Amino acid sequence: MWISVNLTFDLLPNVTAPMWNPRLADLSEFPFRRLAGLLAPVAPPQGLGILDLGIGEPKHRPPSILAETVAAEAGSWNLYPPPNGTPAFREAVARWCERRFDLPPGTLEPERMVLPLAGTKEGLYMLAALAVAPRADGRRPAVLMPSPLYAVYLGAAVMAGAEAVPLAATAENGFLPDLDALEPDLLDRTALFYLCSPANPQGVVASGAYLAKALGLARRHGFLLALDECYSEIWDEAPPTGGLAVAHAAGKGFGGLVVLNSLSKRSSAAGLRSGFVAGDPDFLAAFIKLRAYAAPVQPLPLMAAAVALWNDEAHVEASRDRYRRKIDLAERRLAGRLGFYRPPGGFFLWLDVGDGEAAALRLWREAGVRVLPGGYLTPGTHEPDPGERYVRVALVHDGAVVDEALSRLVSTLC
Ligand SMILES: Cc1ncc(COP(=O)(O)O)c(C=O)c1O
Incomplete structure (x- = not known):
């Protein structure tokens, strides 16, 4: 069988292998594929059961209004959904943003x-494909991003042909990039700055003053600030402020800013694939033109479910409470160990284990617990690497599973 396949290939005249975009070679495998590769050759212990705290996929049950609304809207599966969404969707999101971030009604059109x-x-x-433009002075556009980071920022910057500039977010700088250290020359050629608050993986929340400074830089140097706020509804003591609130307080509309959020974490509905981008109307006018060519559009029954979810806070409060109780469990197990701190936002622990990859392997081999090495969340350009000492632990399962996993983690690593 194999021989005949090879022969057929050899006999084809003038076969030229297609050339893929070589920029892809600058990216390592996505973190979860790297983790799968690390753990594949190693067997977990027999009979203990595997506990997966690697991926940030909420296991809380989404509220029943999701499935009920999808069922009620079943008559619209035959329709192409509009790329800019339904009026009901845009309205629900705008009103939710205004309620959540204390904006006067009507602020977000x-x-x-x-x-x-x-x-x-x-x-x-996709926004990098629009925000990164060739420069008149011929210099290479830069895209700033924290490190560690959500790997998509890096992939987007690299594939858009920009210079990706990771900014170390370490314990020393409060796990947020040091904005005062950015050179004017770099800022001048910056096209786009990704920030994440609450931050994945460290769970820190950027203050209003920090975000205002970042937005000020964006406006002064003419780049787009893209704030990833997908963990904004998972918080411990106080709701994180957001980019829209900060821009409104600065008083010049939403120019230079987009915020992105979704129902994946807020409503435990990662499979719904439903989110939004809000902010700079000029950017969004161009983005909708691009998206008409390239973007996946959410089907109408799912968009209707999204409307129902953005209009409901009760399920979000209940879910937030469950995360809080899991962080209580973690505090009981880990206080004073492995650099534990209560994350103000999000549902990850960021534990200083000395060597994240070795610890992840050990946890898998000896305890059947899957966690993500922190070094898989950095581009690997800094020395020392701001992630390599850490593992990221996702508190996504119910309390009993999380507690069992943390108990195994403590007895393996401490
Ligand atoms: C920081 C961050 N941003 C964005 C996403 C993507 O989330 P989604 O596309 O489900 O909204 C994730 C998912 O884990 C994330 O951790």
Whole structure:
């Protein structure tokens, strides 16, 4: 069988292998594929059961209004959904943003300032294709991003042909990039700056003053600030402020800013693939033109479910409470160990284990617990690497599973 396949190939005249975009070679495998590769040759212990705290996929049950609304809207599966979403979707998102971020009613115009996304991931990726433009002075555009980071920022920058500039976010700088250290020359050729608050993986929340400074830089140097706020509804003591609130307080509309959010974490509905981008109307006017060519559009029954979810806070409060109780469990197990701190936002622990990859392997081999090495969340350009000492632990399962996993983690690593 194999021989005949090879022969057929050899006999084809003038076969030229297609040339893929070589920029892809600058990216390593996506973190979860790297993790699968690391763990594949190693067997977990027999009979203990595997506990997966690697991926940030919420296991809380989404509220029943999701499935009920999809069922009720079944008559619209035959229709192409509009790329800019339904008026009801844009309205629900605009009003939710105003309620959540204390904006006066009517501040966020649904028609010009909101677009649906198939989850924040695709929006975060695609916006670089628009924000990164060739420069008149011939210099290479730069895209700034924290490190560690959500790998999509890096992939988007690299594939758009920009210079990706990771900014170390370490314990020393409060796990947020040091904005004061950015050189004017770099800022001048910056096309796009990705920031994430609450931050994945460290769970820190950027203050209003920090975000205002980042937005000020964006406006002064003419780049786009893209704020990834997909963990904004998972918080411990206080709701994180957001980019829209900061821009409104600065008083010049939403120019230079887009925020991205989704129902994946807020409503435990990662499979719905539903998010939005809101902010700069000029950017969004161009983005909708691009998206008409390239973007996945959410089907109408799912968009209707998204409307129902953005209009409901009760399920979000209940879910937030469950995360809080899991962080209580973690505090009981880990206080004073492995650099544990209560993350103000999000549902990850960022534990200083000395060597993240070795610890992840050990946890898998000895305890059947899957966690993500912190070094898989950095581009690997800094020395020392701001992720390599850490593992990221996702508290996504129910309390009993999380507690069991943390108990195994403590007895393996401490
Ligand atoms: C920081 C961050 N941004 C964006 C995403 C993508 O989320 P989604 O596309 O489901 O909204 C994730 C997913 O884990 C994430 O951790």
